[in-house]
Amino acid sequence: MSPLTPEERLESYKRLLVISQVLTSTLELFTLLDLIVNAARDLTRTEATSILLLDNKTGDLYFEAVTGSKSEEIKRMVVPPDSLAGWVVREGHAQIINDVSRDERFFAKSDESTGFQTRSLIAVPLKVKDKIIGVLEAINRADDTPFIEEDVEMMTTLSAQAAIAITNARLFQQSDLISEMVHELRTPLTSIVAYSELMLRREIPPLQARGFTETIYQEAMHLSSMTNGFLELSRLQSGRIRMDMINFNLTELVREVMQLLQPQTDEHGLTLSATLPDRNVIITADRERIRQVLVNLTSNAIKYNRDAGRVNILIEPLAAPYVRISIKDTGRGIPEKDLPRIFEKFFRVADSEGYATGTGLGLSIVKQIVEAHGSTIDVQSQVDVGTTFSFILKAAPAP
Ligand SMILES: Nc1ncnc2c1ncn2[C@@H]1O[C@H](COP(=O)(O)OP(=O)(O)O)[C@@H](O)[C@H]1O
Ligand SMILES: [Mg+2]
Structure with missing residues (x-):
C-alpha cells in the first residue's frame, strides 16, 4: 500500500x-x-x-x-x-x-x-x-x-x-430549447390569430373565407409538425433515448420507403429509383429510426428537386462489416455557404420557403439518429446539379 x-x-x-x-x-x-x-x-x-x-x-x-x-x-x-x-x-x-x-x-x-x-x-x-x-x-x-x-x-x-x-x-439546455421553440411557434400562431380574428369580426365573402380557412389550416398543420419534430429532436438530444438495435433487411426497408413516397414522387413528376446489391443486406440498427432517416432524406430529395428530376437510393457494401447508404438527387443543390448550417435545428436555405414547406428540423433529427448509431452523416452538394447525403451502418454478423 x-x-x-x-x-x-x-x-x-x-x-x-x-x-x-x-x-x-x-x-x-x-x-x-x-x-x-x-x-x-x-x-x-x-x-x-x-x-x-x-x-x-x-x-x-x-x-x-x-x-x-x-x-x-x-x-x-x-x-x-x-x-x-x-x-x-x-x-x-x-x-x-x-x-x-x-x-x-x-x-x-x-x-x-x-x-x-x-x-x-x-x-x-x-x-x-x-x-x-x-x-x-x-x-x-x-x-x-x-x-x-x-x-x-x-x-x-x-x-x-x-x-x-x-x-x-x-437547466440551461432546457431553457435554451424552450426559448428557441417559442420563437419558432410565434410566426404561424400570429397568422392563425390574425386570420381567425378577421373572420370573427367581419362578414367575409364565402370565397375569401375559404381562403382564410385554408391558411389557418395550413399554419395549424405546420405548428403541429413543428411541435412533433421538436419533441422528437429534444428527446433524441437528451441522450436518454436508446436505439433499439435489431438485425433487419435493409433492402426491404428501402423498398418500403420508396413505396411510401411514390405518390409524392409522381406528384412532382420525378423518377425514384434504387441501386441495390443482388443479395439482401441485413444490418444491425434501430429499424424504425433508420426508416425515419430514409424518409426524411428521400422526401427532401423530392421536395428540393426540379422538374423531371431524379432521386436514387444507393446501398453499397463496403469493407466488412460496413454498408453505405446514399440518397442522391438531381435537385437545386445547397449553396456552399449554407452547407455547414443545414443540420442546425430550424435552419432552412433562404429561398426554400418559396419552394416547399418545411420546419427545418428534419436534418437535425437525421443527424441525431445517425450519430446515435455511432456513425456520421455526410453531404455533398453542387448548386443546380444536385445533392447526395450518405451515412454508414454496420451489417449484421453472418449467422
Ligand atoms: N436534398 C436537398 N437538396 C437541396 N436542399 C436541401 C436538401 N435537403 C435539405 N435541403 C435544405 O436544407 C434545409 C433543411 O432541411 P430539413 O432539416 O429537412 O428541413 P425542411 O425540409 O423541413 O426545410 C431545407 O430547408 C433545404 O433548404
Ligand atoms: Mg426535410
Whole structure:
C-alpha cells in the first residue's frame, strides 16, 4: 500500500481546485461530462472512469460518459439495479472494491460489453442537495495499489462539483430549447390569430373565407409538425433515448420507403429509383429510426428537386462489416455557404420557403439518429446539379 506523500496530496487538491473552476465555466453538457471523467481518471490514477446517470422516468441507470476509445459503444448502456453503481444510488454513499472477484455486487456483464477487465473499482454518488442523479466510477488503479479513504474524499469533492455543473447544464439546455421553440411557434400562431380574428369580426365573402380557412389550416398543420419534430429532436438530444438495435433487411426497408413516397414522387413528376446489391443486406440498427432517416432524406430529395428530376437510393457494401447508404438527387443543390448550417435545428436555405414547406428540423433529427448509431452523416452538394447525403451502418454478423 502506498498512500500519497504530502506533496502529492497537495498536488491533487490543487488540481481539483483548477477542475472545479473549469466545471463552473462550461454549460455544454457533453464537454462537461468529458471534462469530469478525464479529471476523475487523472485524480485517481486509474485506467478508466465513467459517469452513470439516472433516468428520472424509468429509473434506469445508464452510462452517459466514459473515458477512452470505446466510449461511443458503451454510451447509454443500462446497468442493472443489482450492480455496484445501482447499490451506490440506493445507499447514497461511496464504495471501494479492491478485489472485484470477491464481491458479488460487481456487474460482470459490463465487462463483457465494455471489453474492460475490472480488477478494482471506486464509485461515488452524484448528489445535488439530497437528490442522487447518478454515479461517478473509476476502475483499475494504474499501478494496482488499493483505493484508500483519500481517493473517496477526492472523488466525493469532484462529484459534488460535477453534480451541480451537470444540473446547471441541463437547466440551461432546457431553457435554451424552450426559448428557441417559442420563437419558432410565434410566426404561424400570429397568422392563425390574425386570420381567425378577421373572420370573427367581419362578414367575409364565402370565397375569401375559404381562403382564410385554408391558411389557418395550413399554419395549424405546420405548428403541429413543428411541435412533433421538436419533441422528437429534444428527446433524441437528451441522450436518454436508446436505439433499439435489431438485425433487419435493409433492402426491404428501402423498398418500403420508396413505396411510401411514390405518390409524392409522381406528384412532382420525378423518377425514384434504387441501386441495390443482388443479395439482401441485413444490418444491425434501430429499424424504425433508420426508416425515419430514409424518409426524411428521400422526401427532401423530392421536395428540393426540379422538374423531371431524379432521386436514387444507393446501398453499397463496403469493407466488412460496413454498408453505405446514399440518397442522391438531381435537385437545386445547397449553396456552399449554407452547407455547414443545414443540420442546425430550424435552419432552412433562404429561398426554400418559396419552394416547399418545411420546419427545418428534419436534418437535425437525421443527424441525431445517425450519430446515435455511432456513425456520421455526410453531404455533398453542387448548386443546380444536385445533392447526395450518405451515412454508414454496420451489417449484421453472418449467422
Ligand atoms: N436534398 C436537398 N437538396 C437541396 N436542399 C436541401 C436538401 N435537403 C435539405 N435541403 C435544405 O436544407 C434545409 C433543411 O432541411 P430539413 O432539416 O429537412 O428541413 P425542411 O425540409 O423541413 O426545410 C431545407 O430547408 C433545404 O433548404
Ligand atoms: Mg426535410
